Amino acid sequence: MRMRDLVDTDFGTVDRRIFWDRAIYDRELERVFARSWLFVAHECQVETPGAFVTTYMGEDSVIVARGDDGINVFLNSCPHRGNRVCFADSGEGRQFTCNYHGWAFGLDGALRKMPKMGLYKSTPGFRMEDWGLKRARVASYQGLVFATFCDEAPPLADWLGNFRWYLDAVLDAEEGGTEFLPGGATRSVMRCNWKFPADNFVGDIYHALWTHLGGADPALGRHGGVKVENEGSYQVSANGHGWEFNNSFLGNAATMGDREILRYMRSRQDAITARLGKFRADMWGSVASATIFPNFSFLPGYFTFRSFQPKGPHQTEIHAWTLVPRNMPSDIKDRFRRGSMRTFSPSGLLEMDDGENWEHSTSANAGWVTRHQRLCYAMAPIAEADLVGLPGTVTAGQLSDANQRLFYKRWAEMMDAQSWADMPLPPAMVAQGTAT
Amino acid sequence: MTATAERKPDYATYPRLTMAQARAAAAQLLAMRGDGAAVDDPTLLAIERFYRLEARLLDEERHDEWYGLLADDLFYWMPLRENRFRRDPRPPLDPAAMALFDECKADIAVRLGRLASNLVWSEDPPTRHVYVVSNVEAFSTELPTEFEVHSSFVQHRNRSEHDEATLMGRRRDLLRRVEGGFQLARRLILLPQSVLLTKNLSAFF
Ligand code: FES
Ligand SMILES: [Fe+2]
DSSP states (O other): OOGGGTEETTTTEEOGGGGTOHHHHHHIIIIIITTSOEEEEEGGGGOSTTEEEEEEETTEEEEEEEETTEEEEEESBOTTTOOBOOOOSEEEOSOEEOTTTOOEEOTTSOEEEOTTHHHHHTSTTOOGGGSSOOBOEEEEETTEEEEESOSSSOOHHHHHTTHHHHHHHHHSSSTTOEEEOSSOOEEEEESSOTHHHHHHHHHBOTTHHHHTHHHHHHHHOTTTTOOOOSTTEEEEEETTEEEEEESOSSHHHHTTOOHHHHHHHHHHHHHHHHHHOHHHHTTTTSSEEEEETTTEEEETTTTEEEEEEEOSTTOEEEEEEEEEETTSOHHHHHHHHHHHHHHSSTTOTTHHHHHHHHHHHHHGGGSHHHHTSOEEOOOOOTTOOEEOSSSSEEEEOSBSSHHHHHHHHHHHHHHHOSSGGGSOOOOOOOOOSOOO | OHHHHHTOOOGGGSOOOOHHHHHHHHHHHHTOSSOSOBOOHHHHHHHHHHHHHHHHHHHTTOHHHHHTTEEEEEEEEEEOOOOOOTTOOSOSSOTTSOEEEEEOHHHHHHHHHHHHTTOOGGGSSOOEEEEEEEEEEEEEOSSTTEEEEEEEEEEEEEETTTEEEEEEEEEEEEEEEETTEEEEEEEEEEOSOSSBSSSOOOSOO
């Protein structure tokens, strides 16, 4: 089955089997997740040597550890009999010792020692260096750490490509870098295919006008006072990554209903504009959502960053953190901590409305007739014309399915391609500083 | 509908806590270890009655009446649980860390405003709730009108056909005796799950 036959990315239709079939899901683990650069941590989570977190890359459990010379990412499964090695979500230590027979691994994943080591020393052909925890390639962009188990994948900078220029609007708005607010990831389970939330964040502001009416109502009044129009708004896509946004600077943040946050954000507007130029400064907290292909998404304004971890074709685990500029005053950070929790967390006034949609968009496909009817990703309003001069594929108007079509285009390319040679990335444009 | 939409309450005027007040309330909850003298049986019975009433009001979606049981200085907190090694020196519950609920009374009012908007499709048709409270232990505090109460709960939900979630946990409350009953002034809710094994927390605890 060729995946490009299942998604028509010109007009915009998608075969529903891609949200249901086990065989397609297994191919995703191999061809998408095992070949992509995947978000694994923020540098601040592993700041000092010995600090570690555990997470997932696809369904592979991994350890992210700061060694003496950098951040290492390796499989969290012992090569002896396969047991999980580290059961803590985060912590600090010098080695990871497997519970089963006591094999111990260093911060680089290398096998260090085990009980009765002499038995192996005298085993012909056994070499310690052959039996470490399998290591991934690691690279960072503006504090975000990514990893891949694919040796052929292009460098992270090329993988992100033109999207980097936009990412700086949230990752480099303020001097001094960013950090995740304290505490581990907020984690929850949804019985949906991972692509529904990923495609929602890549370009679906359209749903907010209806799904989130109730959640926005108490804070903002009916229709929220938040404007979602195709004037002054955009969708940008690069390499399957996508961001839909308007130029409101703080439109998303306004729905947290905290006037002190808005006052603070306004006080930073001039400085951020001087740093990024008006076009990107206006994106900082605006009505917007974004996905870094395949499954790492964020919302400017609330600054919730989340990965949609695949757990089978019909289940997804959300891991979420809140990212703020390191130099933000601590009382404002605390307001973002509460504000992002109260909107986008399992108890969030807005997130609570999303899950049921994605779960039923998935479970309906149990019906054979149902799953053989295509879904509509066709919205392409007149405003959706290509804009030139900005990096990536930019279309005017945030209310459209443009980014979703390009997300599934990239998805199908990766699913069908045997090797990286068959799915090249376009060269990144040199960022031009300030577009206005 | 339009009438209510036009008369939108100004939540900024509702009772709030400063960050310092919230932190002090969290510290008070974290210090609760059942060290005070156990209350006498009539007081324990009155507290158990209060919990049965509270659970029934929530089960029956009588949210405004439930809201009336909350003190103006309410602090309502459900921290995240993380898997950490026993040797880890960090405090397991940190009021500065991300949480699942971290609320003052005004925040609860906004949540009730959402539910009352009649625009929440994920609660229409309504979810059915059953709330069971058990293992109630009550202790006296320095103030004769305030009680430290520990309990456990089962919060069961079903909606639509197969959509079901059962959450269990422990609570630590500070109850204040008021005319005609009690008010809830502080609540710490501890779910045992580190990954919330359901899609949302569209419920009160
Ligand atoms: S499985 Fe890990 S030491 Fe044997
Ligand atoms: Fe949403």
